[in-house]
Amino acid sequence: MGAIGQNIPHDSARGHVSGESVFIDDMLPARNEVFVDFAGSPVAHGEIVSIDTSEAIKVPGVVAVFTHPDVPGHNVFGPVVKDEELLAAKEVVFVGQPVVLIAAESRGALCAAKKAVKISVKALSPIFTIDDAIAKDSFLGPPRKIERGDVAGALTSAKHSFQGTLVIGGQEQFYLESQIALALPGERGQMTVHSSTQHPTECQSIISEVLGVPFNHVTVICKRMGGGFGGKETQAAGPAAMAAMVASKLRRPARFFISKDDDMRTTGKRHPFKMIYRVAHDDRGVITALDVQMFSDGGCTMDLSYSILERAMLHADNAYFIPNIRITGRVCKTNLPSNTAFRGFGGPQGVCNVENIIEEIAARLGIDAIEIRKRNLYGVDDRNTTPYGQIVRNNMLPKLFDELPRSAEYQRRRAEIDQFNRTSKTQLRGMSLTPVKFGISFTKKTLNQANALVNIYTDGTVMVSTGGTEMGQGVNTRVRQIVADELGIPYDSVIVTATSTDKNNNTSPTAASSGTDLNGAAARDACVKLRERLADYAATQLCTGEGGLNGSPSSVVFRDGFVFDDRAPNDRRMRFADLICRAYIDRVNLGERGFYATPGVDFNRETGQGHPFLYFTNGVACSEVLIDRFTGEMRVARVDLLMDAGQPINPGIDRGQITGGFIQGMGWVTTEELKWSLNGELWSHSPTTYKIPNISDVPEIFNVELLHNPDNAVSLYRSKALGEPPLLLGVSVWTAVKNALSYIAPAGEVATLDLPATPEQILMSLTRLVRGGASKVVARR
């Protein structure tokens, strides 16, 4: 039996449960190692007047302090636009921005030295909000637009139209393992860096530039991360470069380590958005036109903000066909840490906006929102072209909308909720079902490539490495399954080793849900090449003309640890290990590099048209919430989730991704609220003040099912990527809250609700509705 399709436990499961798994901070101190941290800007925006490190260097245990002139190579870097400084030179642009790098013999000394650094800054006027940025024309990059049809005409001629604004909050990645790197200096300017990064290649190039050495002098290794969620896609590079710079300067191993609090204060988060929309629809609630302006808060530098805005715009339609649509977007520049990737990458914000609009149409027409959604869904044979011109193929949305309401007993529960809300004076219930259609592929075409290295050893065991980094999502497990099946050997004969830039060069970040799609396909390519070569050789060993059978490579089969000729499977066979041993003696090449480039994807940023995605992953979730009318407290009573996973490579791990992604999305739309002081300091910088879902927030009833879909022919083994799509289903919890509020809204009024729907937000909305002032929106940062 093959490994693909089996519920094989996570590659690191045994190590994780026994505490043996090694994360970077678990690596024993290297000889003569120093610790590295930084002292940061005291203000959100200003000109540096002076940097005084004289007291810091006197702290016992401090080895060295460095400022920007000490950077050996370039001090300026950035994943897309080079607008970030490793150590601030003249201007500081957010509170805590690294200014002084400190190396010390102990963490205690580091702490004391950080406090002793005096950075004097002439404060400049900061920008902290999207509104302020718009008013001051503070943007990053040019405006973006995707447009189809006659929006203005459709809006003016429509019988029903309305406009509104939606404010969407950010979200801290809250990977449990904070940013960390360990740099080991080598010979002649070479450097090896262990980094908790989703993008070893980018770390490598940034370290090289900071050190002023060629790329081939730097090796970046990532064994595993204690969570990434996008937060380690670009922002692991700074810490890695800081460790490398100290290691290079001092010729000593250097470990960068910051506290969870400092990590949260100084790294980027999910982008807050402000959506301004105008929409037109017909009597049945079918949307005829949508005009949406998206403003994201990019923070102080570009980072990935432009691509994130792009994905938000590409998901403005979510699962709905909108004939006339104009989506414009801008990234606002503010004096906050540069916002960055977070699972969903703008998609969730885009989806939230249209789901909010659907709820509003439903409330205005007095029709259950599920009907409005069904009427607007992308069709299978018509109404199936996205605003950017890609046709929605393998569209599972109608099937999902057919199956889930049935299994979730939607109609029965709707009647129950109607009845409950008519009678209860203390509580409100709400229920909502939202879909997701998430585009799989990097929208930047270049990144849709991967390579893999497969080595077979003479005992028949196999070692694989790819550019895919492991952060718990199971890419290594799936790659092992793929290699085992392709070579017809047991799963346990394969291991996947740490991602390292000396084995796999020019890798793409492990992101965009595509880790397995890309790296698994590259590993398969290597295996196919090896198998072809080995089949040629095996043909000569299995059949020598004796008994009338001549060697035939096309008859050679690799299965269950054996290699045999399928014309005589019982007597013309040998163990895979024996074949390998012989092949080695006969000088057959037993290693191979595989490569994969996603076919057919292309997107033109200028025209806003193209085919950016290889396929879409679909899903639906139905959430029911219970709200306390006096306190605004909310709990999620039941969730039913149905996900189109194609034909899963590892259904167990997929299910974990779905459940976990949903919970993370639920956190974003409910309890996770970033609070900033008026000076731009993050107040919610630890789990005591920033509330991610804990065990008691898990929905009381939580049904997760996979839809059987064998027809997704374009992807790896007909599987579908699932890293990000389920997060977007968490939106159903927020729309369920809106649905609950709609029960007490006066006729013709629509409940407004910002995101996240914290108890405070819910209570404010309840109060507005009860007082009949639903149109008054209380602004929030």
Place this chain on the structure above:
Amino acid sequence: MSNRTDRGGLSRRGFLKGAGVAAATTALLDRSVEALAQENKESRSVVGPGAVAITLKVNGQHKDFQIEPSATLAEVLRVHADMTGTKIVCDRGSCSACTVWIDGKTVCSCMTLAMDARGREIKTIEGLAQGEHLHPVQEQFIEHDAMQCGFCTPGMIMSCANLLERNKQPTLDDVKQACSGNLCRCGTYPRVFEATLAAAKQMKGGNGNA
């Protein structure tokens, strides 16, 4: 986090020696003032700054350390004992990634002074398995995919395994209560429920080793 050890239960002598740096909670502070007032002169000795010698009993073995009196148990386990299974995340008792057992009760080792753990039985994730035989909770965590990135897993398992020490027939609510303080960003909670309840069943059936 109702299942956490009441630190008031620590020996007064043990507490006093660490009192200069312990002041972790108001309750502790009140107790220290009261205790100081009552304690006679000779036992009011001050330790630190500078390393002191201590012996801890970790997973049944006595180990000697030279540590700063302000060192937390989590730090000593990770840095001095090279037992890195115990993770530090928030460093303030809010995430429970650092959960170990002291005298059979779960504590956040980041909130416990190593000095205060002297003379007590400390159990860490490394000591939960018996040789190659995993604890049933560990086995079931693997079986039920109850981990993703693995960073919260040691703490989560120490909380769940401790529950099964106290309660052989836990309900779902008992499991939720037992790991109510353990944060998992990957969202593996539903799997944790399944795994822990399955482990309870396994132990009841006599297949367990604990």
